Amino acid sequence: MRPVTLAIFILGLLLGPGYFLYTKYLTGTAAGTYPLTRTARGFEPLVLRLPPEMSPVRLILRLSAQHGPSFGGATPRNRYRATVLSGGATAAETPIDLASNTVESSFQEFGHVLATLDVGQASEYRLQIEETAEPGMQVTGASVEVRRNVGEPDMRVVWAGVAMLAVAVAGLVFAR
Numbered sequence: 001m002r003p004v005t006l007a008i009f010i011l012g013l014l015l016g017p018g019y020f021l022y023t024k025y026l027t028g029t030a031a032g033t034y035p036l037t038r039t040a041r042g043f044e045p046l047v048l049r050l051p052p053e054m055s056p057v058r059l060i061l062r063l064s065a066q067h068g069p070s071f072g073g074a075t076p077r078n079r080y081r082a083t084v085l086s087g088g089a090t091a092a093e094t095p096i097d098l099a100s101n102t103v104e105s106s107f108q109e110f111g112h113v114l115a116t117l118d119v120g121q122a123s124e125y126r127l128q129i130e131e132t133a134e135p136g137m138q139v140t141g142a143s144v145e146v147r148r149n150v151g152e153p154d155m156r157v158v159w160a161g162v163a164m165l166a167v168a169v170a171g172l173v174f175a176r
Helices: 003-025 155-174
Strands: 029-035 046-050 057-067 077-086 089-099 106-117 123-131 138-148
Touching: 003 106, 003 155, 046 138, 057 077, 057 089, 077 106, 089 106, 106 123
Parallel strands: none
Antiparallel strands: 029 138, 046 123, 057 106, 057 138, 077 089, 077 123
């Protein structure tokens, strides 16, 4: 690989997926982690009291799961729907699809952004996470991380990184 192509590739990785993942999962300050308790069809609701000085607030699901071998050829997965309610109204709703990366017995750790909330005034938020399909993995632990004063990725930077990755790959293909 030529040094210029390698430099463009590395810069593309940093600006594209690296920057996106950094802003989604690591910006802001951790304000707390709250364990979730399993129920027959998901998790017990979690009530959070959020003041406006924390805004914007990001809720991140951290889930650990394990599974035995999958003989059907499909990777095991768990599907949920997360709903954030404030004052009886839906503040955010998102589907969650957590898929294993193997059909063999495995232990998996997942992180999934549930919602980013703009908190205008002190309010109570209720987070509900419900199963939407029969789980393929056994949950061994789950919690919600609350991050305060988070940032959102500038998608122009992300797409510039993706374009740089495409240029580097094209450079590799046509250099031969």
